[in-house]
Amino acid sequence: xxxxxxxxMFIIFSAAILPQYILPPVCLFTIALFFFYRKEVFRxxxxxxxxxxxxxxxxxxxxxxxxxxxxxxxxxxxSNTLWIGISxxxxxxxxxxxxxxxxxxxxxxxxxxxxxxxxxxxFDTIFNETQNVLPQLxxxxxxxxxxxxxxxxxxxxxxxxxxxxxxxxxxxxxTVNNSTNTKQ
Amino acid sequence: MKEKQTKTISxxxxxxxxxxxxxxxxxxxxxGTALQTMRIPFxxxxxxxxxxxxxxxSKEFVRYRSSIIVIGAVAxxxxxxxxMNFSITPIVAIFLEALIVxxxxxxxxxxxVSSMIGGGFILLYTFTHGLIMHxxxxxxxxxxxxxxxxKEIASWLNVHEGNLYLFLIAIALMYFVVGAVFxxxxxxxxxxxxxxxxxxxx
Numbered sequence: 001x002x003x004x005x006x007x008x009m010f011i012i013f014s015a016a017i018l019p020q021y022i023l024p025p026v027c028l029f030t031i032a033l034f035f036f037y038r039k040e041v042f043r044x045x046x047x048x049x050x051x052x053x054x055x056x057x058x059x060x061x062x063x064x065x066x067x068x069x070x071x072x073x074x075x076x077x078x079s080n081t082l083w084i085g086i087s088x089x090x091x092x093x094x095x096x097x098x099x100x101x102x103x104x105x106x107x108x109x110x111x112x113x114x115x116x117x118x119x120x121x122x123f124d125t126i127f128n129e130t131q132n133v134l135p136q137l138x139x140x141x142x143x144x145x146x147x148x149x150x151x152x153x154x155x156x157x158x159x160x161x162x163x164x165x166x167x168x169x170x171x172x173x174x175t176v177n178n179s180t181n182t183k184q
Numbered sequence: 185m186k187e188k189q190t191k192t193i194s195x196x197x198x199x200x201x202x203x204x205x206x207x208x209x210x211x212x213x214x215x216g217t218a219l220q221t222m223r224i225p226f227x228x229x230x231x232x233x234x235x236x237x238x239x240x241x242s243k244e245f246v247r248y249r250s251s252i253i254v255i256g257a258v259a260x261x262x263x264x265x266x267x268m269n270f271s272i273t274p275i276v277a278i279f280l281e282a283l284i285v286x287x288x289x290x291x292x293x294x295x296x297v298s299s300m301i302g303g304g305f306i307l308l309y310t311f312t313h314g315l316i317m318h319x320x321x322x323x324x325x326x327x328x329x330x331x332x333x334x335k336e337i338a339s340w341l342n343v344h345e346g347n348l349y350l351f352l353i354a355i356a357l358m359y360f361v362v363g364a365v366f367x368x369x370x371x372x373x374x375x376x377x378x379x380x381x382x383x384x385x386x
Contacts, residue, residue: 015323057322057329065332084325092321103272111264111275115257120250122193123257129202130209130258137206162369166376169241172203173381180199 004105011098015091020084027090034097041100045093054092058085133176140175144168193248201251204242205258208235212259212278213266229359232281232310233366239285239306240299240370244378252289256282277313281306296371303367304360311359 011030018026034041045051062085066078115123148157148164157164193201211234219227239252246255260278267274285302292298318326338345 012320057326061329064336065329088322088325088329091323095321099272111261115261120254120257122198123254126198126201126205126254127258127261129198130206130262133199133202133206134210137203137210162372162376165237165373166380169373169377170380170384172207173200173245173377174384176199176203177196180195 004102008098008102012095015095020087024083024087024090027087027094030094031090031097034101038101038104040104041097043100045096045100054089058082058089061085129180132180136176136179137172140172141168144171197246197248197251200242200246201254202258204238204246205255206262208238208255208259208278209262209266211235211238212263212274216263216274228277228310228313229307229362232306233362235278235281236285236303236306236363236366237370237373239282240303240367241374241377243285243289243294243299244371244374247294249290250286252282252286253279273317280309284309296368299367299371300364301367303363303365303370305363307359307363307366308356311356 014026015023059082062077062079062082063075066081068076068078070077070079070082112124112127144167145157148167152160212231215231215234216227219230224230239255242252242255246252256279259282260275263274263278284305288298288302288305292301315327334348335345338348
């Protein structure tokens with residue numbers, strides 16, 4: 001099995017079984033390793049929505065839920081919920097960096113090989129056929145739209161979308177079939 | 185014998201699989217990019233609706249076992265090639281959707297009811313997709329947080345907590361119904377298209 005995939009599985013498994021009090025330091029250590037080894041794994045975490053969510057889980061949640069037993073800057077906090085929130089956030093960052101690492105190491109070109117390994121027979125033959133079909137599809141979709149408009153009027157597409165879709169699909173199937181039969 | 189049947193598929197099957205795989209791949213690339221750029225809400229649901237129609241339609245033309253999984257593999261590969269940065273989530277989602285519909289057709293056979301159920305399950309998966317991913321990233325504690333939030337909302341609104349769960353179930357049911365409706369539309373399109381093709385045959 002791919003060693004990168006094994007590493008990711010190990011990280012996810014560790015995150016699932018490690019007790020709450022050990023998880024944050026382990027996560028921090030893993031994140032630091034990724035930071036020194038592959039900084040580009042953090043590029044994917046630029047979305048501000050993600051950081052807002054992390055902020056809510058780590059720092060807003062302890063104000064709202066749990067028994068308030070400490071006070072930071074005059075705000076009553078639940079230390080237990082704060083700890084849980086921080087460890088959840090660190091876990092999410094660790095797993096996201098692990099997935100990013102896997103994505104960086106994987107290449108789209110390798111997917112064809114992957115499907116064959118998984119046991120999807122004929123994948124190479126079908127994917128080769130896809131490369132013949134794709135250029136035809138674009139022009140066929142445009143042609144059938146103009147043809148249907150001419151034949152039945154503009155409004156008919158909106159009034160009879162099922163008819164339009166059925167005609168388009170039939171046209172695609174007939175044309176592609178004819179062209180591949182001719183090639184054979 | 186069974187092994188022989190799964191290993192040999194006709195040239196027509198190969199062409200039809202390529203057609204539906206390309207259609208799904210194109211719709212993923214086109215709608216995915218367009219909806220992302222326009223920042224339209226319910227992007228996942230909209231894309232799943234397109235997937236439901238293509239998949240329920242496809243089984244009419246490609247009847248061999250696991251054909252929908254192959255269609256999913258083609259669509260996922262096309263999507264992977266189109267991405268600037270290779271991302272695993274949409275690939276997993278495409279493959280799981282294909283797996284769900286194939287399982288439904290394998291168990292129930294291909295007819296309008298199974299198309300509706302398959303479509304319903306795809307949309308149901310779309311509804312739970314976010315929750316599943318949050319569970320993977322943040323761990324099971326995130327569900328406790330969500331339950332706490334629900335409890336808090338219930339106390340603010342002065343309603344019973346169970347009613348909010350009912351509300352969530354109602355939304356999930358709504359997703360299922362939408363999927364079922366589009367599943368039946370996909371089946372209907374396939375029947376009509378097949379009729380048109382048969383009529384044009386010499």
